[in-house]
Amino acid sequence: MIYEGKAITVNLIEDGIAELKFDLQGDSVNKFNRVTLEDLKAAVEAIQGNSDVKGVLVTSGKDVFIVGADITEFGEAFKQSEEEIVAWGLEANKIFCAIEDLSVPTLTAINGIALGGGFEMCLSTDLRVMSDKAKVGLPEVKLGLMPGFGGTVRLPRVIGADNAIEWICMGAENKPEKALKDGAVDAVVAADKLKDQSVAMLKAAIAGEINWQARREEKTSKLKLNTMEQMMVFETAKGFVAGQTKGHYPAPIVAIKSMQKAANMGRDKALEVEAKGFAQLAKTSESNALIGLFMNDQLLKKKAKEFDKAAKPTNKAAVLGAGIMGGGIAFQSALKGTPIMMKDIAEAGIELGLNEANKLLAKRVERKKMKPLAMGETLNRIRPTLSYAEFGDVDTVVEAVVENPKVKKMVLAELEDKVREDAIITSNTSTISIDLLAADLKRPENFLGMHFFNPVHMMPLVEVIRGAKTSPEAVATVVAYAKKMGKTPIVVNDCPGFLVNRVLFPYFAGFAGLVRDGADFQKVDKVMEKFGFPMGPAYLLDVVGIDTGVHANEVMAEGFPDRMKADFKTSMEVMFENERYGQKNGKGFYVYETDKKGKPKKVVDQATYDLIKPVVAEAKDFEAEDIIARCMIPMCIEIARCLEEGIVDTPAEADMGLIFGIGFPPFRGGACRYMDAVGMAEFVALCDKYADLGNLYKPTARMREMAANGESYFG
Incomplete structure (x- = not known):
């Protein structure tokens, strides 16, 4: 054992290869928090002091590689002055530079998600091998920030300025094919072959068969673009991004300006430019808001998960009232794997609903997001009907008829007699009181609101509206069904208009x-x-x-x-x-x-x-x-x-x-x-x-x- 900490261990495995393994104790994922950074610094120092090490293999002991920075630590860190944030960033970057400056070749085996600081860790090594199940990227702009652990410095020098601008300003999670095509990784291999192939490549580097020194030199030197090429790349990008963001999101522009300013600098000076850009963005209201949204989203997921224990599964659903809204609900349910009955009182309504689902699926096929066979399978999960004949085994029903309380109450009363006693009935009303609709029902405890927003396939929110008599089990079941449909459920209490x-x-x-x-x-x-x-x-x-x-x-x-x-x-x-x-x-x-x-x-x-x-x-x-x-x-x-x-x-x-x-x-x-x-x-x-x-x-x-x-x- 060369080093053992709370987040990282270093062991000699074979032929002088030191395996630096990220495996944060007490957490399901690896992330760059204070503990991990401190461990990484100590681990690198231990490797520097060990003459038996001939190469370093960076791995993960979890299903992900590293998901990024620990965003919960941003609040306190960003209360500091810009100067203090710059100093913090440069201090952290010394660790990544120490990895990059090791006297032996280094390689990262990317087994799963490597985002933000996780991917910046990968960039600090000489070589990168990626599992065909992994994703990599620098999504900091989604938090109103830019990369702060060397991403704006190393990535342009590895994949070229054009590609780096796209990666950083889009903030996407990139699949193996794109990562390999753009040159962000050196190889993509099957997940079960990742470690063996990574060790083999590292051994080739140790033997001098791969010129890892040249790769390192390229990463730490100036960008290989002349003055005119730099102007064309960066000025064009700034104009395009400004048009897209309409001035509301400063992070992509600051990132481009940082890359442009640092183009003629070596690594250490370029990192100073990055640190200043990062600190500037950390103090903006936009980053405060977007980081807040991320934290809010985590809270929503946590609260939704708390309902899982009380939820009954929805293995078969139904929607009453076809048309555009009913067709959209049926499409979303079927797309995510839950078979759904789509009932209407007229063939014209059924046809409209099926046409809506078919149109949405055809667009997915056209955009290569779905294969024709999968489209057929999805359509087969939608069962059109003019009667209640097959409603006996339905678990959850969404009523989506005309927004009229008299009509809804009549339909709901009729429906209640056609489903099992424990079936959950919901109304897709946008404004009508759930308690008003529940007043004449025999089982109001099984009734609540499930308000979808139009267009259903695009809008992520579902309001789950709890009536005065709605049971906790009914709420939990509908929350679980909304999640299963790929939606974000928010539970609210009944009142006119609900929340939104x-x-x-x-x-x-x-x-x-x-x-x-x-x-x-x-x-x-x-x-x-x-x-x-x-x-x-x-x-x-x-x-x-x-x-x-x-x-x-x-x-x-x-x-x-x-x-x-x-x-x-x-x-x-x-x-x-x-x-x-x-x-x-x-x-x-x-x-x-x-x-x-x-x-x-x-x-x-x-x-x-x-x-x-x-x-x-x-x-x-x-x-x-x-x-x-x-x-x-x-x-x-x-x-x-x-x-x-x-x-x-x-x-x-x-x-x-x-x-x-x-x-x-x-x-x-x-x-x-x-x-x-x-x-x-x-x-x-x-x-x-x-x-x-x-x-x-x-x-x-x-x-x-x-x-x-x-x-x-x-x-």
């Missing part, structure tokens, strides 16, 4: 008030899109459907009349009265034409301005900050109410619901983190500035208490 729509409609109300007061709906859209939403409120209403919006707004107004019942006629109501329902019939606030790809393209229509003229004030040019405040304040106050009333358990779940459900800007982290970034005292003062606009703009007593005490949602 309850919070979305005050945002629409803020928009309605702006238009009433003379704001141009086009400008409102542009401002909110620049704020970070994928589409502004008028465009979003067109996509959701004006008729759907009017119906949901009525439910919200009835549920929360003190603040959601408008005392004026809204522009949305005018659109509805004139049968302008949005994209579904080609005209709403905008009119829709079909582009070359067959997708709807919005076009400005003067008729909209003529129609809403009687219900709006004289045109007024609002400042962007006014537009943002008037849209965002009602949404943020409502999310605070949902937390205070226990509709949703945690700020993390509230924020993830908005990001997954309505496209809240991820780089802002969600409504709770947005309020934290503003500061609760400042946010309450902003609310007070707009208090004359009504109850939607009046913060809760708890928010005022938080402001007075300097509290925040995420501490």
Whole structure:
């Protein structure tokens, strides 16, 4: 034994080869936390002091190689000043440089996932052999950061600047074929041959059959591009990335600038440039928000896992009501392996649902994400029917009929008599109270909401809505089924609109008030899109459907009349009265034409301005900050109410619901983190500035208490 620590061991295995094995005690994965870095430093020093070592083989004792840095340690680390973060980064990099500078050849055997710092560890060795089951990459940009353990220095010198920019700015997990094609690894081998092949290659390097010194020289020298080539590569990349990120995500641009600045430097000076870029990004609000999202996502997965013990398996499902939504639900269930009955009262509905599933599957085949045989197998899992004849062994049913409480109650009562007594029945309602729908059911304990978002195949969120009488087992079963479908479930309690729509409609109300007061709906859209939403409120209403919006707004107004019942006629109501329902019939606030790809393209229509003229004030040019405040304040106050009333358990779940459900800007982290970034005292003062606009703009007593005490949602 050359070295033994809590995360790393080093043993001589054969012919002078030292195996440096990552195997973090007490954890299911390897990651770069403080313990691992300290161990790595000590392990390298032990190897340096051992004259018997002729080569170093880096391996993992777990199914993964190294998943990356321990993100839970970022919070404390990033509270330091930029200068302190730079110093920390350079100190850590001395360890990786010590590996790179060993007097013997080094090789990493990549057995599983090697991401972020894990892949940077691989890059510090001379050679890399990858299992055909592994994935490698530098995903730091997804956390608002850039590589900090030498990734921006070594990767461009190993695979070329063009490829490195793509790898770092996309942050993808790369499969073995791409890693080998781009030159990130030297060989890809079958998983069961990985160690033998790695040892063989390392022995070849020790014997002088592989020029490992030349590879090392290339990694530690200047980039092999002349001045003109550098300008072409980096300037073109900066322009393209800026267009893609719209200025909201600084990390990719900082990474490119760092690589460009360090192109004519040797390794050690280049690492100083990287450390400064990393530290700069570590202090941004974007990285704080995106790291927060990662932590929130981990919480969601942990909470969802807690339901597993009480869950019953869903081996056969059913959806009532075919059409676009029913077809989407059937597609998603079948795609992930759960057979599903798709029932409708008419052949036309069945045909529409099957066409939707078929269209989605055909697109997957076209994009080479699925083979035709798999498409056929998936379609075979969808069983269309006009009767309840085969519902006797269904485990979970999703009711997805028209959004009308009378119709839903009639269908649910009929359904309850056709399924087993222990079958779980859910409603895909977007706004109607679960307790209202459960009122006449014989087994309300087996009933709850399962709200999918449209389009089902793209939207990751499923709201699981617990009614007053819903059993814990029913909730757990539906959470498990949602996970099985590849969705992210968030459990909320019943109220009009539940979480997402309850919070979305005050945002629409803020928009309605702006238009009433003379704001141009086009400008409102542009401002909110620049704020970070994928589409502004008028465009979003067109996509959701004006008729759907009017119906949901009525439910919200009835549920929360003190603040959601408008005392004026809204522009949305005018659109509805004139049968302008949005994209579904080609005209709403905008009119829709079909582009070359067959997708709807919005076009400005003067008729909209003529129609809403009687219900709006004289045109007024609002400042962007006014537009943002008037849209965002009602949404943020409502999310605070949902937390205070226990509709949703945690700020993390509230924020993830908005990001997954309505496209809240991820780089802002969600409504709770947005309020934290503003500061609760400042946010309450902003609310007070707009208090004359009504109850939607009046913060809760708890928010005022938080402001007075300097509290925040995420501490």
